[in-house]
Amino acid sequence: MLECHEWLEGEGGHDHVLELTYELRTRSRLRAVTEGGLDVGLFLPRGRVLAQGERLQCTDGSVLMISAAPEQLSRVQCSDALLLARAAYHMGNRHVALEVRAGELRYLCDHVLDSMLRGFGLEVEQITAPFNPESGAYHNHSHSVATPAAPFLRLAGHDRG
Numbered sequence: 001m002l003e004c005h006e007w008l009e010g011e012g013g014h015d016h017v018l019e020l021t022y023e024l025r026t027r028s029r030l031r032a033v034t035e036g037g038l039d040v041g042l043f044l045p046r047g048r049v050l051a052q053g054e055r056l057q058c059t060d061g062s063v064l065m066i067s068a069a070p071e072q073l074s075r076v077q078c079s080d081a082l083l084l085a086r087a088a089y090h091m092g093n094r095h096v097a098l099e100v101r102a103g104e105l106r107y108l109c110d111h112v113l114d115s116m117l118r119g120f121g122l123e124v125e126q127i128t129a130p131f132n133p134e135s136g137a138y139h140n141h142s143h144s145v146a147t148p149a150a151p152f153l154r155l156a157g158h159d160r161g
Contacts, residue, residue, distance in 0.1 A: 001031075001039040004056035004064055007048075014055055014065035016040070021069045022097065022108065022131045025050040040064060052132050068130035072109045076122045079103055087117055097133040106131065 002016070016034040024030060026049050030042040042056070050056075052068040078084045088105055091098050096113065099106040107113060108131065114124045 001041055002034075002062065002064065003041045003043060003059045005043050005059065006057050007044070008055040008057050008063060012055065013063065015062035016058070016064045017067050018064055019067040019069045020050065021071055022049075022133065025066065025068070034064070035067075049135060051135070052130060068132055070128050071131050073099075073106045073127050073129055073131055074109050074114050074117075074124050075104060075106045075127050076117055076124055077104045078122055083120065083122065087120055087122060090116065090120075097131075099131060099133045107133070 016036060016038060018032055018034050018040060020030075020032065024032070028042070028044045028046045028048075032040055032042070034040055040058075044050075044056075050066045052066065054066045056064045056066070058064055076084075076087060078087075084103065084105065088098060088100065091105065091107065091113065094113070096107050096110075106127075106129070109126060117124055
């Protein structure tokens with residue numbers, strides 16, 4: 001069985017591909033099977049979600065690349081930036097893993113969340129696609145606990161008096 005204990009930084013090649021759902025990519029200990037049929041064990045430090053394209057060093061010297069598996073997602077698309085920001089705010093209040101794209105939000109299918117967003121006037125559609133949510137302000141491995149505050153975002157036409 002291949003074993004992986006550490007991430008490789010930067011870009012480069014790989015010898016094996018491991019396709020995982022988002023839920024499986026949140027685990028630091030995992031036994032799985034690569035696309036080539038090899039058993040692999042992940043023994044990684046806790047607190048980091050495996051992301052699409054990340055590479056792990058295997059104990060035999062080979063390199064394993066992570067691939068995000070297609071999953072059932074809900075998607076909302078909207079050209080109204082304020083409405084989309086409002087939706088993202090409410091999803092964040094619920095600590096929902098959220099993939100943010102230009103004019104679009106994606107999250108794992110949830111009929112309660114779908115209903116909430118429809119209540120805001122958004123159309124929700126179901127898709128099957130890889131899920132790559134934002135890592136979050138406090139989940140980036142390269143920052144210390146003392147991170148600088150994000151700049152204040154001003155939405156056009158909505159200044160704070």
